Amino acid sequence: MIFLFIAANQQLEAFKNKIWLSSPTMHWDEMNYVKSAYDSNWMSTIGENIDEIERIISQKIGRKYAVALSSGTTALHLAVISSGIKPGDNVFCSDMTFAATVNPLMYAGANPIFIDSEYETWNMCPKALRKAFEKYPDTKFVMLANLYGTPSKFDEIVSICKEHNAVLIEDAAESFGATYNGKQSGVFGYVSVISFNCNKIITGSSGGMLLTDSKETADFVRKLSTQARENAPWYQHEFVGYNYRISNVIAGVVRGQVPFLEEHISQKTELFNRYKDGFNSLPVTMNPFDENMVPNHWLSCLLIDKSAMSRQIRTDTAATYSKESGKTCPTEILETLASFNIEGRPIWKPMHLQPVYKDYPFVSVAETPVSEDVFERGLCLPSDNKITIEQQETIIEIIKHCFD
């Protein structure tokens, strides 16, 4: 085994740089649009690049309106405000997600109630959502994230929301370009949000966008994002405003990236399929999805079978494990990858386990919460578009040897 590691190491020495979980994949076309912002002197939160990304992306996703904003997080904040969430309101929220799904609820003074995941997509469990509506029948809002680029079970989720007259907000930050029954992620919420953060499927270095079919909501969000100025000869304000609009320079980067969305998705899909093939002899599964879904495969993830899990102990800030023959755990795999300068990551730690959110309610229909179990046994694999077939074969070999 040592020799195999040395061989793998030599092969990896040829890799010039660290292998990233997911890093920006640029094409230089972006520079033309950035330059046009300079040339026209629209170094501003107004400009052609902004208008164009709103036009192209709303058309691509199939929504009437889009508002480009400074980040996915600020877009979610305005999604929360424009959906009518007020201080003290309960909001059912995905439990296994990145904290940026929840934080905007806190900015607005809402009470998140975390909903467990299911095993078929790792997203919000419709059964747990039903149970939550029985327990908290007055709840009028649902905040749902599509994890790792896999759409949620929207048929069930949307119909449960309709039954209870609840407003759905779709956090599609990770799932731009994925489809459910042929419909693009980003059409399912009353408002939906995508992100152009540096590690997402396409990037502006930063940036985000809110999508909706309501003109009133789009106009309101656009106004709030530019300091809530009223139509008057002076600065006149009826609402608390924000400075959340995207820059025309950043929008130029996004504009140059949009034509490469499909290419990025197909690279990520090939990566996912090669991992799946490469691991077919191991006691593991990949992050799952239903047959009516086409994920964008933003991140490929691995779930170790229960029977093949070695003992792993995680405190709030550190992890240890014991080496057991024929078994491994996410900590061992991640530490081994890191020793080869390869970046993986644990599954997003569930919100109900986070010190900042642990006192908020959590609803599950499982004996052991699904989110806790996936966090325990799962990990995010290196999923960068630029990983070569040879590099990926080495990554697969390294992981296989963790099971020795």
Ligand SMILES: *Cc1c(COP(=O)(O)O)cnc(C)c1O
């Ligand atoms: C990245 C991400 C966000 C936040 O987007 P930013 O553009 O980084 O602010 C929100 N939700 C999820 C699920 C994300 O992965």
